[in-house]
Amino acid sequence: MTPQGQQLVAVLFVAGEAVSRAELCRLLQTDESGLEQALADAQAYLQESGLTLVHSDSGVELTTSPGVAEFLATAWGGAATELTRAAAETLALVAYCGPVTRFEIDSLRGVDSRRILRGLWRAGLVQRQRARQGRAALYSVSEEFLKGVGVTRREDLPRFQELAQHPDIQRMLGRQTI
């Protein structure tokens, strides 16, 4: 592995949480394409290792791989929580169609989603960011969500392409492209 790849893995290990891409570029003293290279390098190295990289809006995080998840669940324990139907619905919407506004979520679910969104935000499963002056806040899923589902990036969610581009949903969101 290249020195930059090594440094990347070391930084992520020490951080113990997601590090933004901008910060990684700064630390490794490289640009976006240099970072991509280091990431590809690191991922190739980690391939057989039981560890992997998770990519989210927060940046990149070093985590255990899906392959060892079952083992960890028995060996290390951890009470698996369940998602309520309301939580699953809201998370699915945000995950597949995000970033979305609360209004869009309410429209698609047909119910007021304020309370469920606040709960998901407090659980660290969604992130909220103000779009621009005067605009509504946008919700997106966090790296904690991805880790809970067991995927390393949003695009790896089941049937992502199909659902993210679903014509009926896109029409509802007013995003239909002609």
Place this chain on the structure above:
Amino acid sequence: MRPVLHVKLENFEGPFDLLLELARARRVDVTAMSLREITDDFLQYVRSGECTPELLGDFLVVAATLLLVKVRHLLPRLTPDEEQEVSGLTERLSAYQPLRMAADELRAQWGRHVLWSGAGRAGGGLALTVHDVGRLPAALEGLITALPRPIAVRAHLRPRGKSLNEWLQLFRERVSTLERLVFQRAVSGQTRQDVAISFLAVLELARTQQVRLQQDSFDQDLIIQRV
């Protein structure tokens, strides 16, 4: 007339959820035509009081649209707004269906293949069960790294200026001894903050008619006179 379906009394997450369930039970697709058939079932559920109170408003909005659908064949025609309301509902239901399926899949998959971060932190906000005391240090370290970093506090010491009352007192005294006072000279050398407060004090004195103010134009001396 078809008998009203007795809906299994479980909490529905919302009106769309209920509509899909009713359509499934009646084995119909969710189209404008079939909505008529399930309107009675829907209304029965709403009337039954099984609905969570905080969702009731959302259910009633949909109930109103369904009633439109129901009476549609009795009226000569619906207004364009009413037509839009009805087609809007079917549109939203067609968007809701795939969403509902995605949600069910997500629910099934949640927590089955969790990815963990360093120091024993399971992803997804899942609880960590500490099996033995030996794991506590690692758990604590994880907690510490997760704490937000404290904001660097920079304390500035600023000399305290006079308060409004202090300035009021000062000007009152000065005016009583001097009869006539030029504001700009009285405040020369003061900080902007003090000048502003002094000005307020002077205005207050003028308002309560303890002094009289005179100024020919904005760049001239402001004269404060004893009343």
